Structure formats: structure tokens, C-alpha cells
Amino acid sequence: xxxxxxxxxxxxxxxxxxxxxxxxxxxxxxxxxxxxxxxxxxxxxxxxxxxxxxxxxxxxxxxxxxxxxxxxxxxxxxxxxxxxxxxxxxxxxxxxxxxxxxxxxxxxxxxxxxxxxxxxxxxxxxxxxxxxxxxxxxxxxxxxxxxxxxxxxxxx
Amino acid sequence: xxxxxxxxxxxxxxxxxxxxxxxxxxxxxxxxxxxxxxxxxxxxxxxxxxxxxxxxxxxxxxxxxxxxxxxxxxxxxxxxxxxxxxxxxxxxxxxxxxxxxxxxxxxxxxxxxxxxxxxxx
Numbered sequence: 001x002x003x004x005x006x007x008x009x010x011x012x013x014x015x016x017x018x019x020x021x022x023x024x025x026x027x028x029x030x031x032x033x034x035x036x037x038x039x040x041x042x043x044x045x046x047x048x049x050x051x052x053x054x055x056x057x058x059x060x061x062x063x064x065x066x067x068x069x070x071x072x073x074x075x076x077x078x079x080x081x082x083x084x085x086x087x088x089x090x091x092x093x094x095x096x097x098x099x100x101x102x103x104x105x106x107x108x109x110x111x112x113x114x115x116x117x118x119x120x121x122x123x124x125x126x127x128x129x130x131x132x133x134x135x136x137x138x139x140x141x142x143x144x145x146x147x148x149x150x151x152x153x154x155x156x
Numbered sequence: 157x158x159x160x161x162x163x164x165x166x167x168x169x170x171x172x173x174x175x176x177x178x179x180x181x182x183x184x185x186x187x188x189x190x191x192x193x194x195x196x197x198x199x200x201x202x203x204x205x206x207x208x209x210x211x212x213x214x215x216x217x218x219x220x221x222x223x224x225x226x227x228x229x230x231x232x233x234x235x236x237x238x239x240x241x242x243x244x245x246x247x248x249x250x251x252x253x254x255x256x257x258x259x260x261x262x263x264x265x266x267x268x269x270x271x272x273x274x275x276x277x
Contacts, residue, residue, distance in 0.1 A: 021267060022266075022267020022268055023267070037245060038245070040245070045265060053264075054263030054264065054265040055261065055263070056265060056272070057272055057274075060245070062245060065245050081261065082263070083261070084258070084259075084260075085259045085261065085271050086260045086261065088274050088276070089276065090245070091276060095276060097274070098274070098276070099272045099273070099274050099275075100272060100273040100274075100275075101260075101266060101270075101271075101272035101273070102266060102267035102268040102270060103265060103267055104265055104267050105267070121245035
């Protein structure tokens with residue numbers, strides 16, 4: 001009995017830290033009424049040195065248009081494996097996209113930056129339209145986009 | 157002289173008969189049948205060809221349109237392909253179809269290995 005309890009305590013101790021290393025984050029993007037087709041959005045993160053760290057979401061399903069998300073495409077070489085399992089539909093003008101995900105705690109207050117590249121068919125590409133540092137203080141603060149994105153914010 | 161006149165009148169009569177046989181009544185020929193030069197009524201009469209094929213022009217218009225864009229678009233599928241749920245690049249209104257549940261990439265960003273939940277309006 002004691003052995004069993006010890007084993008349970010050990011496994012719990014090993015599991016609990018893992019549960020505490022991530023937080024549920026909601027990314028909210030509202031598009032402007034830019035008068036065009038649905039926008040492709042690449043949401044990705046760079047590390048403190050500015051190097052590509054990984055993708056969080058790809059809005060837009062046709063990989064042949066990913067080249068228009070030029071900063072993302074340059075960083076990833078257009079590798080669709082980077083967005084495998086995290087791809088959805090493009091976002092229409094005037095519409096909003098809300099994403100809820102568990103993100104590693106290590107991304108916050110550590111110099112990581114969230115970027116969004118945007119592109120609309122037959123309109124100008126907008127790489128790095130959003131670039132926000134991932135910080136505890138930055139949560140809940142809306143930032144304005146340059147071309148197609150009205151506002152973007154992240155919340156815990 | 158008389159044989160010559162006889163021959164001339166004979167050929168004239170034959171020619172007139174040929175023309176009479178070749179002219180087909182419009183009612184017997186559908187569409188835009190016109191005069192046929194063939195004495196044989198079974199031959200296909202000349203038809204007025206309509207060169208304004210809308211489908212071809214439309215396709216050409218699409219090709220031309222896409223030719224003005226990046227050159228790789230010339231090799232792309234017809235935008236009217238209905239197999240994809242997003243048509244050309246998008247469905248025009250921002251398709252709200254959510255991503256199918258799947259494992260996100262193992263890039264160290266996701267804490268629990270679960271895919272993001274998406275909500276779009």
C-alpha cells in the first residue's frame with residue numbers, strides 16, 4: 001500500500017509541472033472592410049533573436065497562395081508541414097477570427113514576438129502586418145493593423 | 157454549226173437543271189442553311205458558323221486575367237473548379253468552416269498537443 005501511494009505521489013509530482021507550463025490563450029483578429037476577397041493570414045512566432053520559432057495558425061487552405069505571405073514563406077521555405085493540423089478557412093472582409101489554444105508559458109515575457117502576414121487575392125500583400133511581443137502586460141491590448149487587419153489582441 | 161448549237165443548248169439545259177436541283181428549300185434545312193453548290197441533296201449544306209463561342213471567350217478571359225497576375229497562375233486550376241471549398245483563393249465571404257481536429261505541429265509552442273479551437277463569424 002505504501003509503495004502504491006509513493007508511486008502515485010511520484011507520478012503526480014512528475015505530471016503537475018507539465019500542466020503548469022502552458023496557458024490557454026485566445027487570439028482575436030478583426031478584419032477591416034477592405035472590399036476584397038477573404039484574407040489569408042499566417043500567424044507565427046519568432047524567438048528573441050528574430051528567428052522563426054513556429055506557426056500558430058494558417059487561415060487559408062490553398063498552399064499555392066502561401067507565397068503571398070512572404071515573411072512566413074521566407075522563414076519556412078513554404079513548408080506546409082509547419083501548418084499541418086492548424087489550417088482553417090480564410091477570413092472575410094469585416095469578419096473576425098478567434099482562436100483558442102494552449103501555448104507554452106515559455107513564450108511569454110521571454111522576448112518572443114507574434115507576427116501575422118496577410119494577403120488578399122488581387123490586392124497588395126501585407127507581410128508582418130501585425131507584430132506584437134508576447135508579454136503578460138500585453139494581454140488584452142488591441143493593436144491595429146496596417147492594411148487588412150483592423151485589430152488584433154491576445155488574452156489569457 | 158447546228159451540232160454546235162445543239163451542244164450549247166444541251167449544256168445550258170443541264171446547267172439549269174443542276175441549279176434547280178441544288179437549291180434546297182429553307183424549311184428542309186435546319187438553322188442557317190444557305191445555298192448549296194452540291195447537286196447532291198444529301199451533302200451537308202453550308203452552315204453559317206457562329207464564332208462567338210461564349211465558353212471559349214470566357215475561358216480565354218480567365219486565362220488572360222490570370223495571365224496579368226503572377227505567372228504561376230497560368231498553370232493553376234480553373235478558378236471555377238468546385239472540388240475545393242474555397243474556389244480560387246477564397247469563397248469570397250470568408251468560409252467559416254473550422255479546421256478538422258488534428259494534431260498541431262510539434263514546434264514546442266503548443267502546451268498540450270491539442271489543436272487550436274477556431275471560431276469565425
